[in-house]
Amino acid sequence: MExxxxxxxxxxxxxxxxxEQIRNTVDQSHGFIKSLLKGHVNSxxxxxxxxxxxxxxxxxxxxxxxxxxxxxxxxxxVHLASLIHDDILDMALTRRGLPTLYAKVGAKQAVLAxxxxxxxxxxxxxxxxxxxxxxxxxxxxxRLCESELDQDAAQGDFFISKPTYIRRIAGKTAALFALxxxxxxxxxxxxxxxxxxxxxxxxxxxxxxxxxxDILDYVGNENDLGKQTGRDLQCGIPTIPLxxxxxxxxxxxxxxxxxxxxxxxxxxxxxxxxxxxxRMVVDLGGIEKSSHMCDVYRERALADLSLLSNTEVSSxxxxxxxxxxxxxx
Ligand code: FPP
Ligand code: MG
Numbered sequence: 195m196e197x198x199x200x201x202x203x204x205x206x207x208x209x210x211x212x213x214e215q216i217r218n219t220v221d222q223s224h225g226f227i228k229s230l231l232k233g234h235v236n237s238x239x240x241x242x243x244x245x246x247x248x249x250x251x252x253x254x255x256x257x258x259x260x261x262x263x264x265x266x267x268x269x270x271x272v273h274l275a276s277l278i279h280d281d282i283l284d285m286a287l288t289r290r291g292l293p294t295l296y297a298k299v300g301a302k303q304a305v306l307a308x309x310x311x312x313x314x315x316x317x318x319x320x321x322x323x324x325x326x327x328x329x330x331x332x333x334x335x336x337r338l339c340e341s342e343l344d345q346d347a348a349q350g351d352f353f354i355s356k357p358t359y360i361r362r363i364a365g366k367t368a369a370l371f372a373l374x375x376x377x378x379x380x381x382x383x384x385x386x387x388x389x390x391x392x393x394x395x396x397x398x399x400x401x402x403x404x405x406x407x408d409i410l411d412y413v414g415n416e417n418d419l420g421k422q423t424g425r426d427l428q429c430g431i432p433t434i435p436l437x438x439x440x441x442x443x444x445x446x447x448x449x450x451x452x453x454x455x456x457x458x459x460x461x462x463x464x465x466x467x468x469x470x471x472x473r474m475v476v477d478l479g480g481i482e483k484s485s486h487m488c489d490v491y492r493e494r495a496l497a498d499l500s501l502l503s504n505t506e507v508s509s510x511x512x513x514x515x516x517x518x519x520x521x522x523x
Contacts, residue, residue, distance in 0.1 A: 215267040247378040254382025271315035278308035326380040334373040341365030350430035363404040371400030398495035405488040408433035424468040439480030
């Protein structure tokens with residue numbers, strides 16, 4: 195992932211400063227927690243959320259650039275904390291091909307280490323920066339937790355509606371993307387219309403990103419993903435390809451074999467059942483229909499970008515968006 199940002203040397207440099215800020219923050223932790231967190235914060239993610247903060251901060255006053263680096267570090271630390279917690283909920287043993295904190299130290303210590311990282315991020319928020327208010331940051335984190343709670347409480351219920359799914363991914367993913375895009379512009383006190391547009395862009399970006407991720411869970415290349423396909427189904431998590439496939443089946447087929455398979459097996463689906471369900475979802479057009487839905491958010495995101503006052507920022511974000519949303523696997 196080191197090379198992902200190589201075409202933008204300023205951004206690459208600023209992301210190094212974000213990594214340094216996070217490392218310094220973790221280094222100030224109690225010895226035992228420090229050793230737990232060190233591997234986790236260096237695990238080589240793309241740093242997408244901080245990059246969005248930094249690019250959007252170019253819309254405003256560059257005297258506040260260093261505040262934007264701090265805000266970018268806060269959002270990345272919260273994202274990392276949420277992944278620690280997510281791996282516990284999913285009982286995931288690996289992430290990006292590396293052992294999770296949950297796998298290394300178990301749920302009790304991992305949940306506390308995640309909380310600790312979150313508290314360190316909160317300590318950096320301090321006073322509001324530019325137009326960015328701590329309450330905007332806290333609200334997005336609240337949405338993250340609400341959506342994960344909702345998803346967990348209904349785990350194993352495959353028959354949810356499209357609006358329920360949309361609400362879930364809006365909270366789980368789009369809220370933090372929207373916050374990241376807005377936070378950079380707010381920190382450097384960009385024009386208010388640009389701040390709003392960045393928020394809308396981030397929301398549509400997050401929605402298309404999550405839909406694409408959910409499509410890849412069905413049809414992605416397992417080597418590139420670093421995880422098995424069909425994992426959402428096996429974890430009892432219904433996503434948009436399944437929801438749209440079930441709707442299609444309801445319309446056309448009186449037997450409804452996919453619904454019957456899910457009802458029979460529930461959360462006890464073995465690898466063979468999962469592979470069968472994945473094939474049915476594909477055959478019922480679940481992937482194609484989900485891609486159309488992704489395209490709707492894609493168009494919305496690009497429309498908001500085209501209205502930004504700074505064409506250089508708009509073109510940088512456009513290239514990034516296309517690179518990520520059109521990712522092959
Ligand atoms: C990964 O999505 C998970 C998230 C985007 C959010 C997780 C949030 C929580 C656990 C709430 C706790 C929040 C804080 C602020 C500590 P995914 O499960 O769809 O993707 P994956 O395949 O990467 O696991
Ligand atoms: Mg997960």
